[in-house]
Amino acid sequence: MASSSSSSSSSKGLDEEERPHVLAVDDSLVDRKLIERLLTNCACKVTTAENGQRALEFLGLGDGQHTVDNSDLKVNLIITDYCMPGMTGYELLKKVKESSNLREIPVVIVSSENVPTRINKCLEEGAQEFMLKPLKQSDVKKLRYYMMRLGQPCNGMLCMGR
Amino acid sequence: MEVGQLQERFVDYTKSLFCEGFLDDQFLQLQQLQDESNPDFVVEVVSLFFEDSEKLLNDLTKTLDQQFVDYKRVDAQVHQLKGSSSSIGAQRVKNACIGFRNFCEEQNIEGCLRCLHQVKQEYSLVKNKLQTLFRLEQQIVAAGGAIPMVE
Numbered sequence: 001m002a003s004s005s006s007s008s009s010s011s012k013g014l015d016e017e018e019r020p021h022v023l024a025v026d027d028s029l030v031d032r033k034l035i036e037r038l039l040t041n042c043a044c045k046v047t048t049a050e051n052g053q054r055a056l057e058f059l060g061l062g063d064g065q066h067t068v069d070n071s072d073l074k075v076n077l078i079i080t081d082y083c084m085p086g087m088t089g090y091e092l093l094k095k096v097k098e099s100s101n102l103r104e105i106p107v108v109i110v111s112s113e114n115v116p117t118r119i120n121k122c123l124e125e126g127a128q129e130f131m132l133k134p135l136k137q138s139d140v141k142k143l144r145y146y147m148m149r150l151g152q153p154c155n156g157m158l159c160m161g162r
Numbered sequence: 163m164e165v166g167q168l169q170e171r172f173v174d175y176t177k178s179l180f181c182e183g184f185l186d187d188q189f190l191q192l193q194q195l196q197d198e199s200n201p202d203f204v205v206e207v208v209s210l211f212f213e214d215s216e217k218l219l220n221d222l223t224k225t226l227d228q229q230f231v232d233y234k235r236v237d238a239q240v241h242q243l244k245g246s247s248s249s250i251g252a253q254r255v256k257n258a259c260i261g262f263r264n265f266c267e268e269q270n271i272e273g274c275l276r277c278l279h280q281v282k283q284e285y286s287l288v289k290n291k292l293q294t295l296f297r298l299e300q301q302i303v304a305a306g307g308a309i310p311m312v313e
Binding site: 033 | 188191192194195200203206207210211214238241242244245246248249250251
């Protein structure tokens, strides 16, 4: 199941409607907890999913589901781990980008491994950014900043070096 | 023991864990995510890490005990353990996992078994130390003090 959390204490002046909604996908429970906290600390609403299949179901792209308009879900960003059993983050990225309803949602891939061919593959498939784990607060702050700026779909690629 | 002494002990102990390489900067990141609205964040994440690691270590023991070792499976599990230990800042466990993966690639059973032993040792050490740290925190709070931030 995908699970949602909202922490009113870290709303930092924004009401429920205005906070960006991030879908975070990772098979590691430790990492899901960490990313959720990092994001809520940056005034984001977070939904976590433990694998690509669950993520797709949440997005309305599961098997047997009719496609859902993102204006109902309002997902502003997807962050996904690259290495996951079953569907990798790359495969999830492809599915999102193949969907006419969801392709505008920026997808960030995270990985503990710095493999240039992997990074290029993801960026070529339309990933907004590739980041190295473990994620720090400063990484998430940068994402938050770009989410505010990405009101409109962006064709260019963002490069956030360390 | 009065609060000041407990706090000093806590600070010294924390510093030693960093000096001895048990913890790295990522642990500081976790501590910085803890606040009044999330007062138990570090304990919660670390507890998840303990549960996760113990399952992985048991599984690894079984996998390496098979007649025909599935090295892909071993590698995947070590990768997971490396990831979670890295995420909480358990540096020595993480480093032990890096060596382990090399032996997996070589399909070297002796090397793998040695590494498993080493990872178990490092895990046991860091678990012990973190539990001591949390106990110290509890003592400070029980004595009415605040937990000092260690730079």
